[in-house]
Amino acid sequence: MMKLYWSPRSRSFTALWLMEETGVPYQRVLTDISTGAQRSLEFLTVNPMGKVPALQDGDAAMAEAAAICAYVAERYPDAALAPALGDVHRAKYLYWLFFAPSCIEPAIAQLAAKFEMNSVAAGWGDAKRVFDVLEAALEDGPWLLGETFSAADIAIGSSLNFAVRQFKMISPRPSFDRYLDRCESRPAFQRAALMAAGEKM
């Protein structure tokens, strides 16, 4: 059984939502970052970065929320969270999976720290461009790949929920609201949100 190392009120939400979507039993290992548990020697062997979420699957250990999404989606194909190799949707699936850590994360950091960078040199351009591109992609829906929900929606939906609804770092936009409402209506999202809030541990 996979072990998910997680902490309440953290980016662990992405991995909790993912595991709940699979429907496969998994073990949650509370690694409360408010107590410094992420710096224990035991946890550092799982993720030397000392950050949650992290995942242990037998002898394999890994971290990084988007990478966990990719790994688990491929490990449990019956959950249908990733287009199969050769499927035309696979290109967009990988694009959005990487867009979350590569573009949304630095855009959020830029907004929080209020720093300016040359947008030609910055890999994410700038925060406005990131959220404008995402807004256009979410216009049609219901999901990033059209009718098919995928692990890319878990990576993007979690980041967007964090930026728009939890921390109100960017103004709501109609397509963001419709998309986040759809994410929130999923039972797996709701179970993960309860756990991430520390209400069901």
Ligand SMILES: N[C@@H](CCC(=O)N[C@@H](CS)C(=O)NCC(=O)O)C(=O)O
């Ligand atoms: N790039 C990582 C970021 C994970 C991350 O920053 N986790 C924070 C909580 S939201 C953490 O574990 N902080 C504890 C620490 O740095 O000591 C990912 O996407 O999974």
